[in-house]
Amino acid sequence: MNPCKAFRVFQEGGRAQGRFTEMRLEELAPGEVLVKVELSSVNYKDALAGTGAPGLIRRFPCTAGIDLCGTVAESADPEFKPGDGVLATCCGLGESQDGGYAEYCRVPSAWAVPLPAGLSPFEAMALGTAGFTAALALQRLEHEGLRPGQGPVIVTGATGGVGSLSICLLAQAGYRVTALTGKPDQEGWLKGLGASEVLRRDSLDFSRIKPLGQAVWAGAVDSLGAQALSWLASTMLPGGAIASIGLAAGAAFSATVMPFILRGVSILGINALSVEAAPRRALWRRLAGELKPRALDSIAEPIGFAQLPEAFSRMLAGKVRGRSVVRISGPEASR
Ligand SMILES: NC(=O)c1ccc[n+]([C@@H]2O[C@H](COP(=O)([O-])OP(=O)(O)OC[C@H]3O[C@@H](n4cnc5c(N)ncnc54)[C@H](OP(=O)(O)O)[C@@H]3O)[C@@H](O)[C@H]2O)c1
Secondary structure, eight states: OOOEEEEEEEEETTEEEEEEEEEOGGGSOOOSEEEEEEEEEOOHHHHHHHTTOTTSOSSSSEEOOSEEEEEEEEESSTTSOTTOEEEEESTTBTTTBOOSSBSEEEEOTTTOEEOOTTOOHHHHHHHHHHHHHHHHHHHHHHHTTOOTTSOOEEESSTTSHHHHHHHHHHHHTTOOEEEEESOGGGHHHHHHHTOSEEEEGGGSOGGGOOSSOOOOEEEEEESOBHHHHHHHHHTEEEEEEEEEOOOSSBSOOOOOSHHHHHSOOEEEEOOGGGOOHHHHHHHHHHHHTTTOOTTHHHHEEEEEGGGHHHHHHHHHTTOOOSEEEEEOSSSOOOO
């Protein structure tokens, strides 16, 4: 087989660096299922790893890309047959194992998810890790007792991948959703996804967060961390829960215990990486069925493999809206 095109991260001169290269199949990290990759996507973690941020890649060189969708080329596991549609998201792809930014990828069968009926490959990658994480947050919040009618649910980093898909999932499930964004010009788009209200980040004074502020939110999905998370903790309704997903604004946050002991507020940690194979597949089936966002077409746009570096820069500059689906090989993506 000819060498395949890949975007890999190398350690050179003591620092990580990502670039396009060619690799042979024998160089791929091991895994029972060899996938001919058609599509991948761009997540915040991909942008960090692809631009050489330290501490993300655990083995070098490593093909970046935490998401992939394609067809099975070969499989040592009888559950997967050549020609089957398959997807894989996070788990360790693009970090400890070669990921989706290559024409071929070997995936451990426990990480491989049969492409569920009801999802096209494009739709699967429009969701990707971001959609899986948004669904995991909704599932966890509801497991903790959140229901429509208890009060509004706020989504931070609203125009991002996790944020925009969270708005869709929550609104479709009957919640009244407030979108918190740094991009006020996207108010119309956010309302089109299902947000009832759009709050500008620059309208909030994060330097004056009280231990207990006015209680507003029954639930929250937070992609930002830092001061946004401190503010959320102080403004949750009694019994409210925050799904803590990300750190786009920073990892550290400060809070008093007051919201937790006087209002019974909870912060729920969401980790898409650590979900076992059976619940992972079950959640993907829900995403292809009753949870499937109706607005996927307006959230995701296709980009070419060669456009990856530009997509990373835009994401790290906070300029991205929604999701980018990356065409790795094959014919033009059909939605
Ligand atoms: N826990 C998990 O398993 C898991 C899974 C997936 C992602 N994540 C994390 O979740 C976060 C979001 O991921 P994503 O893929 O959705 O990223 P993304 O598409 O880049 O979205 C992040 C959004 O946050 C806002 N933002 C960006 N930089 C900011 C800054 N410096 N200060 C304040 N707001 C900023 C922007 O939205 P607005 O302009 O609308 O405010 C941006 O669109 C990342 O930290 C990622 O690592 C975690």
